[in-house]
Amino acid sequence: MSLTPGQTIALGNLSRKKAGEQVDWINIADARALTDLGLAERNGGGWTITPAGVAALAHRDNPDSD
Incomplete structure (x- = not known):
């Protein structure tokens, strides 16, 4: 999955x-x-990262983990 730079920043902020x-x-x-x-x-508390978001961020940080 390819994220834009802004989406990547937002996902990191949510993490x-x-x-x-x-x-x-x-x-x-x-x-x-x-x-x-x-x-x-x-x-109600705003934006939150989902388990899939956590996994996507981890994969982005370590793409060789497959």
Whole structure:
């Protein structure tokens, strides 16, 4: 799966947010695209990374892990 640079940044921010870190703002268009891909979701607390998003980010960081 190929993500745009903005989507990659947003996914990384969502990962850090899940870990409890303070993150920069998340571009809504990028977050919506991640939602369409199943990598993020929107809930009452804002945007969150999904398990598929965590896996995609891990694969991006370590592409030889297949």
